Amino acid sequence: MPPKGSIIAVASRYAIFMPHFRLGFGLPLLFALLSCTACAQPNALTLTPSLVEAGSPELLHVESRRDAKPDADWLGRNVLFFSAHGGHDWFALAGVDVEAPTGPSVLRVVIGSGKDSIDLSRTVEIHPAHYRTGTLTVAPKFVAPGPEALKQIEADIKLKAKIFAASAPEPLWSGNFRAPVTAPPTDSFGTRRTFNGKLASIHKGMDFRAATGTPVHAGNSGVVVLARPLYYEGNCVIVDHGLGLWTISMHLSRIDVKEGQHVATGDLLGLSGATGRVTGPHLHWAVRWQDAYLDPAKLLTLDLSALR
Ligand SMILES: [Zn+2]
Numbered sequence: 001m002p003p004k005g006s007i008i009a010v011a012s013r014y015a016i017f018m019p020h021f022r023l024g025f026g027l028p029l030l031f032a033l034l035s036c037t038a039c040a041q042p043n044a045l046t047l048t049p050s051l052v053e054a055g056s057p058e059l060l061h062v063e064s065r066r067d068a069k070p071d072a073d074w075l076g077r078n079v080l081f082f083s084a085h086g087g088h089d090w091f092a093l094a095g096v097d098v099e100a101p102t103g104p105s106v107l108r109v110v111i112g113s114g115k116d117s118i119d120l121s122r123t124v125e126i127h128p129a130h131y132r133t134g135t136l137t138v139a140p141k142f143v144a145p146g147p148e149a150l151k152q153i154e155a156d157i158k159l160k161a162k163i164f165a166a167s168a169p170e171p172l173w174s175g176n177f178r179a180p181v182t183a184p185p186t187d188s189f190g191t192r193r194t195f196n197g198k199l200a201s202i203h204k205g206m207d208f209r210a211a212t213g214t215p216v217h218a219g220n221s222g223v224v225v226l227a228r229p230l231y232y233e234g235n236c237v238i239v240d241h242g243l244g245l246w247t248i249s250m251h252l253s254r255i256d257v258k259e260g261q262h263v264a265t266g267d268l269l270g271l272s273g274a275t276g277r278v279t280g281p282h283l284h285w286a287v288r289w290q291d292a293y294l295d296p297a298k299l300l301t302l303d304l305s306a307l308r
Contacts, residue, residue, distance in 0.1 A: 042063070042065075043064050043065060043066075043118050043120060044061075044062070044063045044120075045060065045062050045107075045109055046061045047060055048302065049298070052124055052126055053096070053126065053127045054096055054097070054098055054126060054128060054129050054190075055095075055098040055100075055131075055293070055295040055298070056095055056096050056294065056298055057094075057295065057299045057302055058094050058095050058096065059092075059093055059302060060081070060091065060092040060109075061090070061091055062081065062089075062091075062109060062111070062120065063089060064088055065088065066088075066111050066118065067087040067088070068111050068112045069081055069083070069090065069111075070090050070111050070120070071109075071110050071111075072092065072107070072109040072110070074096075074124075075097070075105055075292075077094070078290075079092045080092055082170060082171050082243065084307055091307060092243070093171070093173075093245055093304075094289060095292055096292065097292035097294075098129075098131075098190050098202060098204060098292075098293050098294070098295070099202060100292075101126070102126045102128045103125070104125055105123070105125075106121065106123060106124075107121060107123075107124045108121045109122075129295070131189065131191055132187070132188075132191045133191060134192070134203075135193065135194045135195075136193055136194070136196075136279055137196055138278070138279055139277075142195070142277040143196045145231070149231060152231045153231050153232070156232070163225050163226050163238060164246070164288070164291070167242060167244045167246070168223065168241075168243070169243070170242055171241065171242045171243055171245075171307075172220075172240065172241050173221055174221055174265070174307065174308050175220075175265070175305055175307065176220075176302070176305055177219045177220045178217070178219055178220070178265055178266060179208070179219070180208070180216050180218070180219050180247075180249060180283060180285050181210045181214050181215070181216055181272060181283050182214075183210035183211075183214055183272075183283065185206055185207075185209075186207045186209065188205075188206060188207045189205065189295045189296065190202065190203065190295065191203040195277075204286055204293035205248070205250070205284045205285055205286030205293070206285050206295070206296040206297055207282045207283070207284055208285065210272040210281065210282055210283045211272070211281055212253050212272060212274060213253060213271050213272065214283070215268055215271060216237075216252060216268070216270050216283055217265075217266045217267060217269060218239055218264065218266060218267045218269055219239070219247045219265070219300075220247070221262075221263060221264045221265050222239040222240050222241040222247075222263060223240050223261070223262055223263070224237060224238070224257045224261045224263060225239070225240045225246070225259060226259060227255050227257050227258060227261075227269075227270075229276075230276065231276065231277075232276050232277045233248075233250040233276050233277075234250055234251040234273070234275025234278065235251070235252035235254070235270065235275045236248065236249065236252070236276075237249045237252065237269045237270060239269070245288070245289050247286065247287055248284075248286040248287075248288060249269055249284075249285055250283070250285075251272065251273055251274055251275050251278050251281075251282065252269075252270040252271060252275065252283075253271050253273025253274070253275065253281075254273070255270040256268050256269060256271070257269050287299050
């Protein structure tokens with residue numbers, strides 16, 4: 001693979017769109033390209049992974065010959081880009097909610113404004129992910145909460161709304177995300193479940209089979225924005241990774257961090273347990289981007305090592 005911006009790289013990229021280039025008419029075109037310095041770096045938008053499914057986290061990369069930050073939105077959410085490696089490389093960690101409808105979606109990406117703007121918008125097909133269905137049995141108080149419990153649930157909802165309304169204006173994460181525990185993961189994300197045969201919900205996190213007392217670590221660097229007991233979540237720790245991305249650890253037996261504390265990848269957040277709405281000890285780990293829930297297993301396999 002030739003280095004970016006080299007004659008061969010530029011020529012080969014244009015050759016894709018201009019088949020006659022390969023038929024011997026390419027030389028004058030090549031000189032024309034070389035005389036145009038602005039053409040030395042074509043504008044491009046790439047999505048990783050390229051196959052987009054409901055629940056997929058997506059790394060968006062814009063290569064631009066402009067210093068202007070791309071303006072973007074996707075499925076009603078504003079996509080926030082940050083620059084890396086100088087002003088021409090822009091990245092955003094975004095994604096598609098687990099409940100997003102499948103089919104074509106419009107990803108709008110525009111650089112600059114007015115007649116000089118560059119429009120990289122495209123239609124992105126959202127493929128169905130094949131999540132499972134399941135039934136669970138939990139304590140009756142979690143299916144039909146009493147008046148006291150309803151008061152706490154109400155307070156929890158308000159608190160979480162406040163927490164998720166604000167996020168650091170720059171990425172606080174760096175490099176790859178790491179699993180929060182050394183315990184077997186399950187493919188539980190996206191499972192459609194019934195609790196005690198009544199309440200239906202979609203499982204919006206990943207369960208790890210962690211025995212009570214297993215150390216739970218920060219999946220990446222960030223700031224602890226919530227560290228307290230909640231009704232359904234039990235002892236809960238939420239880490240803000242910036243630009244609307246959070247990881248959430250639930251059902252802990254012990255919390256070892258304070259709200260407002262900065263954490264690095266791998267720092268101890270607490271110990272796993274069985275607090276809140278559970279059927280037994282485990283770690284529930286969720287990834288939230290804006291109001292979308294993304295598959296943690298897919299985030300853990302996303303190569304972000306270049307973004308350190
Ligand atoms: Zn869970």
